[in-house]
Amino acid sequence: xxxxxxxxxxxxxxxxxxxxxxxxxxxxxxxxxxxxxxxxxxxxxxxxxxxxxxxxxxxxxxxxxxxxxxxxxxxxxxxxxxxxxxxxxxxxxxxxxxxxxxxxxxxxxxxxxxxxxxxxxxxxxxxxxxxxxxxxxxxxxxxxxxxxxxxxxxxxxxxxxxxxxxxxxxxxxxxxxxxxxxxxxxxxxxxxxxxxxxxxxxxxxxxxxxxxxxxxxxxxxxxxxxxxxxxxxxxxxxxxxxxxxxxxxxxxxxxxxxxxxxxxxxxxxxxxxxxxxxxxxxxxxxxxxxxxxxxxxxxxxxxxxxxxxxxxxxxxxxxxxxxxxxxxxxxxxxxxxxxxxxxxxxxxxxxxxxxxxxxxxxxxxx
Numbered sequence: 001x002x003x004x005x006x007x008x009x010x011x012x013x014x015x016x017x018x019x020x021x022x023x024x025x026x027x028x029x030x031x032x033x034x035x036x037x038x039x040x041x042x043x044x045x046x047x048x049x050x051x052x053x054x055x056x057x058x059x060x061x062x063x064x065x066x067x068x069x070x071x072x073x074x075x076x077x078x079x080x081x082x083x084x085x086x087x088x089x090x091x092x093x094x095x096x097x098x099x100x101x102x103x104x105x106x107x108x109x110x111x112x113x114x115x116x117x118x119x120x121x122x123x124x125x126x127x128x129x130x131x132x133x134x135x136x137x138x139x140x141x142x143x144x145x146x147x148x149x150x151x152x153x154x155x156x157x158x159x160x161x162x163x164x165x166x167x168x169x170x171x172x173x174x175x176x177x178x179x180x181x182x183x184x185x186x187x188x189x190x191x192x193x194x195x196x197x198x199x200x201x202x203x204x205x206x207x208x209x210x211x212x213x214x215x216x217x218x219x220x221x222x223x224x225x226x227x228x229x230x231x232x233x234x235x236x237x238x239x240x241x242x243x244x245x246x247x248x249x250x251x252x253x254x255x256x257x258x259x260x261x262x263x264x265x266x267x268x269x270x271x272x273x274x275x276x277x278x279x280x281x282x283x284x285x286x287x288x289x290x291x292x293x294x295x296x297x298x299x300x301x302x303x304x305x306x307x308x309x310x311x312x313x314x315x316x317x318x319x320x321x322x323x324x325x326x327x328x329x330x331x332x333x334x335x336x337x338x339x340x341x342x343x344x345x346x347x348x349x350x351x352x353x354x355x356x357x358x359x360x361x362x363x364x365x366x
Contacts, residue, residue, distance in 0.1 A: 061335045061347035065128035067093040072116060074177040078166055081139060082146050085163060088116040088135040089178050090127035099189040099341055101131040102167055102226075106196030106311065107140050107155055113311045115141040119195070122310050125330045131337075132185055134174065136163045140197065151214055155197060157251050158212075161204040161221045164192060168225050189341040191228035193333075195310060199234025203255070203287050206231070206262040211254035222262055228340035229264040230333055233272055233305050236286030244276040252277075260291035265336045267329065269303025271320070293366040296336070300329060300361045328360050 072088035092098060103123065105114045112118060116135040127133050139146055139156040148154035167174065168190060175182045194202040204210060206229050207222040235241075238253035246253055268284035277283065288297035300307055306318040308325030332351055339348035352363045 061338055061345075061351070062331050063129060066095070066130065068124070068127040069093055070127075071178045074174060076166075076170065076173065078163075080162075081159065082150075083139065083144055085166065086116060086137045087167070087174065088123075089132065089174070089181070090123055090135075091132040091178065091181055091184075092127065092130055095130065096184045097186045098130060098132045098184050099186055099191065099337075100134065100171070101126055101191045101193060101337070102134045102136075102164060104160060104164060104192070104194030104198030104201045105135070105138065105141070106194075106198050108196065108311060108317050110311070110315065110317055111142045113315060113317070114138075115143045117143070118311055120312060121326050122193075122330055126334070126337075129334055131191075132175075132181070134167055136167060138163055138201075151212075153249070153251060155200075155249055155251060157197075157200065157204075157210065158219055158221075160197070160201040161219075161223075164201060164205055165221065165223055168223065188227075190226055191230070191337050191341060192223070192226040193230040193232065194234075195232040195307075196234070196305065199231045199287070200252070200255075202229055202231040202264065203234055203257070203260055205229060206260045206264045206287075206291070208260040208287070208291070209256040210251060211256070213250040213254055220259065224262060228337050229262065230336065231264055231266045231287055232310070233268055233284055233307065234266070234287050236278060236280070236283035237290060240278050240280055240283060240286075242276055242278050245278075257287060257290040258292065260287065263294045263340070264291075265296045265298060265333065267298045267300065267307070267333065269300045269305065269307055269320070271302055272305045274305065288364075288366075296363060296365040298332065298336075298361060298363050300325065301359065303329075325360075332361070 068090055070088060070090045073086040074089055075084045075086050078085045103119060105118050108114050115137040123133050123135060137143065138160045140154060152158055171187055172182065175185050192202055192205060204221050205223040205226060209218050209220045211218050235252050237257065238255045241253050266285065266288040272284045273281055285297060288295050303325060304320040306320060307329050308320055308322035309318040310326055310329065311317065332355065335347035335351040339345045355361050355363050
C-alpha cells in the first residue's frame with residue numbers, strides 16, 4: 001500500500017449499516033411497535049397454553065420466544081484502534097423498555113466464531129427472550145487480520161475492555177443506527193457476558209487488575225454501569241498458568257483476582273481442563289474462588305470449554321457437543337439476568353433450589 005492510499009477501513013461511512021432480518025419478514029415492526037416489554041410476562045403470547053408446561057418445567061422464567069431482527073454491521077470509528085469498531089445488534093421486533101446485553105467473544109481457533117458472527121446459540125436465544133444484544137468484534141479476531149505483535153500482543157486484552165466501555169458510553173449513537181430502536185431500550189438495565197478471553201474481559205470489567213507485561217502498568221478498568229456480569233470459562237490465576245500459555249499469552253500471568261469486587265456470575269464446566277493453560281482441574285473456577293463477593297459460581301457437570309457448544313452450531317472446536325447442555329446453560333443464565341436486573345424477580349433463587357442436588361450442575365454463592 002502506498003503512503004498516500006487511504007486504508008479501506010478509513011473509507012467506511014460513519015455508522016455504516018446493513019440490515020439482516022431474522023425471524024420476521026420486514027423491519028417495520030421496529031418503528032411501529034407501541035407495546036411495552038415486561039420481563040415477567042411480555043413474552044407469553046398465550047399464558048393458558050403455557051400454564052401446563054410451566055407446572056412441570058423448572059425453567060419457568062423462560063418465556064415463549066419473540067421474533068427478533070439482526071442489524072449488521074454498525075461501524076463506529078474509535079480513537080486508538082487499528083480499525084473501526086464493528087458491531088452486530090440483535091433486538092426483539094416489538095416491545096419497549098428492552099434490557100441490553102453486551103457480549104464479548106473469545107479467542108478461539110476458528111476465524112468467524114470469535115467475532116460478531118459467532119455465538120448464535122446464545123445471541124439468538126437472548127434476543128428472542130427480550131434482550132437487545134450488542135456484539136462487538138474485538139481486535140484479536142482473525143477476521144480483521146491485524147498485526148498481532150503490537151504492545152498488547154495477540155489478545156488485545158486492554159482494547160477489549162475498552163471496547164466494552166466505549167459501547168456503554170455511546171449507547172445512544174449505537175441504538176440510533178438501528179431504525180426505530182433508540183426509544184425502545186432501557187439504559188438502566190445493561191448486562192455484559194463474555195466467554196473464554198471474553199471471560200477475561202468480563203473479569204476486568206468486574207474489577208480484576210492486570211499488569212501490562214511490557215510496561216509494568218497496572219490496568220484497572222471496572223465498569224459499574226453493567227448491572228449484571230456473566231463470566232463464562234475465563235482464565236484462572238496467572239501463577240498457575242502453564243508454560244505454553246505463559247510463552248504465547250504472557251499477560252494471563254499478571255491478573256489480580258483479589259481486586260475483582262463487583263458482583264458477577266462465574267460459569268465453568270467441571271471438565272474444562274487444558275494442559276496448555278493449567279494442570280489444575282478447577283482453574284476456570286478461580287475468578288470465583290479468589291475474588292471477593294458478591295459472586296455466584298455455576299458449575300456445569302460434564303461440560304468442557306465450549307459448555308456444550310455455545311460458540312456456534314455444529315462447530316469443529318466444540319469438544320462436548322450437547323444441545324441439551326447449551327439449553328440448560330443459557331436458560332439458567334437467563335434466570336440470573338432477570339433476577340439481577342429486576343429486583344422483584346425470584347427466578348435465580350428458584351433455580352438454585354432446582355439445580356442444587358440435581359445431576360446437571362451446582363450453584364454456590366458468597
